[in-house]
Amino acid sequence: MRMFRSDYSEGAAPEILRALVSTNDEQVAGYTEEGDEHCDHARALIRAACGRDDVDVEFAIGGTSANVVGVTGLLDDWEGVICTKDAHINVHETGAVGACGRTVLPTDDANGFLTPEAAERVWQFQTSTGRHMTRPAAVYISDTTELGGVWDLARFDALCDWADARGLKVFLDGARLASALTSSAAEGLTLEHIAERCAAFYLGGTKNGMLFGEALVIADPKLKRAFPYLIKERAGLLAKGRLLGVQFEAAFEQPADGNEALWWRLARNANACALRLRDGLVSLGFEPYGESASNQQFFVVSPEVTRSLEAACGCETFYTLSDGRLVVRFVSSWATRAADVDELLTLAATLA
Incomplete structure (x- = not known):
């Protein structure tokens, strides 16, 4: 019987494999840097899909790398990130954010969705004694949630509005973002809107037909400056970066027949x-x-x-x-x- 354990048990979609094979003999620059035309093209395709040409698009090998570099790059040493108690960064990444010297601040939300009310309670507590406690500077959400929940436009905007009012940056874990945005439960939430409101988020490839890889979309100036250094420092920089670019290029290229992109x-x-x-x-x-x-x-x-x-x-x-x-x-x-x-x-x- 076919396994239903995860969405990364198989290798990769045939279209992704064909793209990798057809470009295999090409010689391009390493580390996703300038001179890798596949990464450059993938960046352009993703910017177009997001409706923004002012964001940086960077690549990570997997979700933990994207989360750790993305979240910690938004924070200073004394700052923390608010998330639900079941958030991936809180329970399934072996304390990776904490190991990098940043603090995870979980709420008491019980259904996978971070609510403004619960986030406000954490904010009030953490700021109650000034410099003696870790100060929240960002919120972390995932779409889909750990329990398969899908953010809709109203719920997403309510949290973003609260974060904006408190001066907090929003980071969205998009390991399964393709599943979320193609769900009927998204109810008006689009990739373009997420790109407009988040400081950073990523488009998951590992769990959506690629061999590996996530594409981070970065609007925040601090993270734009930090990312190239953090991805290397934290052992996430792939020498054969073209493997990331080729896959996202194939995933977001618009087919000639007018159908949706593969992703x-x-x-x-x-x-x-x-x-x-x-x-x-x-x-x-x-x-x-x-x-x-x-x-x-x-x-x-x-x-x-x-x-x-x-x-x-x-x-x-x-x-x-x-x-x-x-x-x-x-x-x-x-x-x-x-x-x-x-x-x-x-x-x-x-x-x-």
């Missing part, structure tokens, strides 16, 4: 398969956990059913609830097909 099309497939799985499991009587409209789907099942599902399709256990039941996650990808979903639903029918 969007791959995410739409992942979302469609995830929703097919969600609808099928719900119809079989399985209990969803949360309201994900993205390529991550969460369900509450017994330990016995969990073991059967894990053995069959590699789904991961995320939480243990107070009644002993487990929350498991299914993830679809660019490579998932409707037939793969139907095969899993056939098995699930025997467990319902």
